[in-house]
Amino acid sequence: MTTTFPIETERLRLRPIAPADVEPLQAIYAHPDVERWIGPELAADLDRSVQEQIALQAARGFSMFAIEDRATGVLLGDCGLQPLEMKGPEIEIGWDLAPHAWGRGYATEAARAVLARAFGEWSLDRVIAVIKHDxxxxxxxxxxxxxxxxxxxxxxxxxxxxYAAYP
Ligand SMILES: CC(C)(COP(=O)(O)OP(=O)(O)OC[C@H]1O[C@@H](n2cnc3c(N)ncnc32)[C@H](O)[C@@H]1OP(=O)(O)O)[C@@H](O)C(=O)NCCC(=O)NCCS
Known part of the structure; x- marks a missing residue:
C-alpha cells in the first residue's frame, strides 16, 4: 500500500523532508538544548543528511519526516523511521523538536502516527528506539x-x- 502524504494527526502534519527544510532544521538541531541530546554531527552536515533522507524515502517509502504545526505551517522538528545509524539492519524511530514545542505531547502524537504505519502499510516487524541514559x-x-x-x-x-515496539 502506498502512503499518502502528508500524514495528519490532530495537531500535526508529517511529510517527507525536502531540500528547503535544511535551514529551519539546522536551527533546531544546532539549538544547544537539542544538540545536547543528539550531538553536533547532524547539524554539521545537514545537506548530506537531507539528501540521505530523500533517498531513503524513495527506496523504502519511509524516512525521518518533517513535523509541521497544522495550524501555522511552522516546522517544529522531525519524527520518523530510518535504518539504525543509517546502517541498519534494525529500523529505528526518532523524534526531535524545537524547544519551544516541547511539553505538549507533540513527539508522542507524531510517533504514534508513524508507528501505526510502520506496522501497517510499511509492514515492519520491529521498530527500536535508542536513547541516552539521561x-x-x-x-x-x-x-x-x-x-x-x-x-x-x-x-x-x-x-x-x-526500547522496542512490535506489531
Ligand atoms: C524528546 C522530545 C522529542 C520530547 O518531545 P515532547 O513533544 O516534549 O514530548 P511529549 O510532550 O510527547 O512527552 C514528553 C514527556 O516527558 C516528560 N518529561 C520531559 N522532561 C522531563 C524530565 N526532565 N524529567 C521527567 N520527565 C520529563 C514530560 O512531562 C512528558 O511526559 P508526560 O506526558 O507523562 O507528562 C524533546 O524533548 C526533544 O526534542 N528533545 C531534544 C532532542 C532529543 O532528545 N531527541 C530524542 C533523541 S533519543
Missing part, C-alpha cells in the same frame, strides 16, 4: 508509546538504552 523526556515518550525496554546496546558512539 534523556528522561525521550524515555518517557517511548514509554507513553508502549515501547518495551530491551536492555542496552552500543550506538551513536555510546552505550544506549534500547
Amino acid at each position: 534523556n528522561i523526556a525521550s524515555q518517557r515518550v517511548a514509554e507513553k508509546l508502549g515501547l518495551m525496554p530491551e536492555g542496552e546496546r552500543h550506538a551513536y558512539d555510546e552505550q544506549m538504552l534500547v
Whole structure:
C-alpha cells in the first residue's frame, strides 16, 4: 500500500523532508538544548543528511519526516523511521523538536502516527528506539508509546538504552 502524504494527526502534519527544510532544521538541531541530546554531527552536515533522507524515502517509502504545526505551517522538528545509524539492519524511530514545542505531547502524537504505519502499510516487524541514559523526556515518550525496554546496546558512539515496539 502506498502512503499518502502528508500524514495528519490532530495537531500535526508529517511529510517527507525536502531540500528547503535544511535551514529551519539546522536551527533546531544546532539549538544547544537539542544538540545536547543528539550531538553536533547532524547539524554539521545537514545537506548530506537531507539528501540521505530523500533517498531513503524513495527506496523504502519511509524516512525521518518533517513535523509541521497544522495550524501555522511552522516546522517544529522531525519524527520518523530510518535504518539504525543509517546502517541498519534494525529500523529505528526518532523524534526531535524545537524547544519551544516541547511539553505538549507533540513527539508522542507524531510517533504514534508513524508507528501505526510502520506496522501497517510499511509492514515492519520491529521498530527500536535508542536513547541516552539521561534523556528522561525521550524515555518517557517511548514509554507513553508502549515501547518495551530491551536492555542496552552500543550506538551513536555510546552505550544506549534500547526500547522496542512490535506489531
Ligand atoms: C524528546 C522530545 C522529542 C520530547 O518531545 P515532547 O513533544 O516534549 O514530548 P511529549 O510532550 O510527547 O512527552 C514528553 C514527556 O516527558 C516528560 N518529561 C520531559 N522532561 C522531563 C524530565 N526532565 N524529567 C521527567 N520527565 C520529563 C514530560 O512531562 C512528558 O511526559 P508526560 O506526558 O507523562 O507528562 C524533546 O524533548 C526533544 O526534542 N528533545 C531534544 C532532542 C532529543 O532528545 N531527541 C530524542 C533523541 S533519543
